Amino acid sequence: MRKVYMDNVAATPLWPEVREAMLPFLGEVFGNPQSLHAWGDGARDALEQAREQVAALIGGTAEEIIFTSSGTEANNMAVKGLARAKADQGKHIVISAIEHFSIMNSARTLQKEGFEVSMVPVDGFGVVSPDEVLKHVRNDTVLVSIMHANGEVGTIEPVAEIAGRLGRDGPVLHTDAVASSGNIPVDVRELGVHALSLAGNQFNGPRGGAALWVKRGVRMLPLMDGGIQEGGRRPGTEDVPAIVGLGKAAEMAATTLTARMQKLSALRHSLIDGVLGKVEHSILTGHPLQRLPGYASFCIKFIEGESILMLLNSHGIAAASGSACTSRALKASHVLLAMGVDHEAAQGSMLFTLGIDTNQEDVDYVVEKLPQVVDRLRQMSPLYSKFLKEQRG
Amino acid sequence: MRKVYMDNVAATPLWPEVREAMLPFLGEVFGNPQSLHAWGDGARDALEQAREQVAALIGGTAEEIIFTSSGTEANNMAVKGLARAKADQGKHIVISAIEHFSIMNSARTLQKEGFEVSMVPVDGFGVVSPDEVLKHVRNDTVLVSIMHANGEVGTIEPVAEIAGRLGRDGPVLHTDAVASSGNIPVDVRELGVHALSLAGNQFNGPRGGAALWVKRGVRMLPLMDGGIQEGGRRPGTEDVPAIVGLGKAAEMAATTLTARMQKLSALRHSLIDGVLGKVEHSILTGHPLQRLPGYASFCIKFIEGESILMLLNSHGIAAASGSACTSRALKASHVLLAMGVDHEAAQGSMLFTLGIDTNQEDVDYVVEKLPQVVDRLRQMSPLYSKFLKEQRG
Amino acid sequence: MPVYSEKVMQHFMNPHNVGEIENADGVGEIGNPVCGDMMTFYIKVKDNRLEDVKYKTFGCGAAIAVSSIVSDMVKGKTLEEALTVTPAMVAKELEGLPKNKLHCSNLGAQALRKAIKNYALSHKVDMPGLTDTEEPEEDEHACET
Amino acid sequence: MPVYSEKVMQHFMNPHNVGEIENADGVGEIGNPVCGDMMTFYIKVKDNRLEDVKYKTFGCGAAIAVSSIVSDMVKGKTLEEALTVTPAMVAKELEGLPKNKLHCSNLGAQALRKAIKNYALSHKVDMPGLTDTEEPEEDEHACET
Ligand SMILES: Cc1ncc(COP(=O)(O)O)c(C=O)c1O
């Protein structure tokens, strides 16, 4: 059976070059970068090289990079650390309604600490309008966090515009660029932000290698306490193999970016056209153009995401859904609901995320199999039979 | 030149079996354990197997294991999460004076949140006496955190006794077993604790793979906010390769424990005898018997640790020191000072940590080279010439 | 996959008795698409026995497997026998369900019960404990929107 | 290793002019073992020149390299020339020092200055700006115990 992996938002395969770069650090080069001997030297050199590579990917400087264990950790550190560092100047923060849970729930924790949180709504395409952001900013707003691209529908947000509108004297601006970094151009100076989160596992780097970029001079309290690693801002023995992998992935991402974007956009177009053409009562979610190159997301009416995924899996196809049943908490995606998708349609959400190994045959295979799967589930759906009866009658 | 690595507290080489176990997860088995398809299944099975392996190492159950990215993170989560969860019952915690910075500084953060922190002193061997702990416990004490073994002098603490004295209705008891787990027997039921931190990189597992064991039913607030991984207690995409490595290392550690302890204790004895015999004015630090098998720690008078390390390195030998100069903060080890070692002697602290690859020739080589290094530095030490003059005069 | 048993997978991949019964003697619908799961059971009754049982289901893998196994479990049984089917029996028959999918087993038993009640009421059959009681509120775990 | 320059490593591995001078014309001691670094400089003065300079040093690699380079830099110089040596010059001569080791370069310059002052005072040589001023307090960065 053909195997088609279209769940690159959940996990990406390592670039072979990344794997190669990491292997020595699982072998002979096992030292601790803090150690005062040759083993430490090897590890420290690698750590600092990775810092340069990551900085280069996003147009920052090496000293501004703090390595973390995940995008979630980077987001927690940013939201809590930046807000808490300014708590004496104000206790209000602004986020969008479609942020990742690591931002949403960090904001909720700040709420418990006495911060007020304003949530900026989005339009039907999942776009956060700069005007709306501005409306929510107050005198005591110390932090604004608006994601660079959404991980469920792929919509790219106008972060540079938001930064421009907030102005030089505005609050600290953080952007969660976990879904976008390595996949579209990300430049911290062009974006005009003060802090930016990224994670290697979103661009064919390893898990465990992520980073928070914090602009020089911006104050942030650490999330964890401990020793002096990462200048005391993120203590704990550095995960050198993962960081080396992140660095190499950053380098690979930078050099392959344009070609990859072109290839993935073309494949994604083909997938979207195929699905919308062959599956009746399906809609595209997210912005039709301002979206991550490899993201094809839909709502397929009358059926439910988990069962679609299970049948796709039986055809060797991997994808994701934002349905209630596919979430442990049994809640439909807050992103889709914020975009105005109704609860029922949200149950049929499907997200195909294409990656470096995806080719046209994969797309064709999905476009062939998905309609069969949808048909089969609709045959047993009480909603679909009701719909047909209503149509007839 | 011979290469002798005796800094296993800073970093351990991976067991070849651990490396082998990890490799597939840097290759084909790259899925996300939360995903609903075959790729996710492979990752999830591996994750749950690792959970069993780690639980087995410490006598816990798999559901009680929370994977973290480091010992530091596990300690932060434990101290902050356990204390904050009980803040309504009392705001006092007890730690020892020789805890790792991740505990010390987490306690300091709690202090800023209104908790009171009592610090239990240690004796000259670095032992925390159960009596002393009891003296500091009050009605409003909600958490006691006493490390299982110290990472700078290797002293093993009487945690089971402390647990016994605290009794069934006492405060929550956490132990930082990062230095001990995998190196000596650790059994959470025998220790009688409620929570325990461990890290794979202390027993030839990978960086990025660590864990907090929390006894079933004990409440803890999470350190990070985000999705539903680890039952919501530690969100963020799971670092499957590191966790698989941790699991395999736990298994390896368990099966090789007795033999390893015997071998390392014998080598350590030989090293200690050699150093104390050949280096005048050197003393052993830590407990002479109740210590981690591979830990040989000394204070060498009249000279300073960093320069010792640099000269040892020039002979191919890797070790560590707790001198002020070797720390970024330029402070002498708080552990040595708490044990009553004076500041001057603490500058000459040396820690040799033996590991799975250490053999008798390595020990002999260190016993041959260290006295030469010490002599050379004493020749240029003003303290040593003063001492000699005083002795003569 | 959610950690589904082989039995669940079998029933999901090949659900038995899917469909509607025209002129059914009883129909029971439960759940709500908003919550992610919805089942409609159709029954044909002859001589107080479930001569035929069919259903349509919108929902996750567990919901579909539950519908299928419930239809198997009760087909040919007397109405009274069918009413003794509990969610626990359904879950057991499926060799277990993940904790967060247990509510699906409730839905199956409840939809069937509703269909039988619908039959009894519409055919004026007195069934103590069923026709003389209010149905319990639908299981709420399914829906925390 | 701390990120030491090659020059630091050379001087550390092969420090020049280590030792004491018996019947030195001036001795200057600075630092404190409690803080981790201590230097004693010995000078021999002839015709207002540093005919010989030796030292003993307790401390980190940087402290030893600093002592060595300072002794090189001033040997044979007049006292006035020697006094113009600043910590920045020392650090530069060593091709840089890690930020947290910069205080070591202060120690070197200060120890030498103390030795010259000791010579001037004991030999009743008037040196404006030196013998008529209080020594600044020892650099405090070295010691935050
Ligand atoms: C936009 C966004 N932010 C944050 C995260 C969290 O990343 P992680 O699970 O690796 O911590 C994700 C994950 O997909 C994401 O898409």
Ligand SMILES: Cc1ncc(COP(=O)(O)O)c(C=O)c1O
């Ligand atoms: C006793 C103890 N606790 C905690 C830690 C912190 O571990 P990590 O640096 O891996 O986070 C260490 C590190 O050596 C340790 O020895």
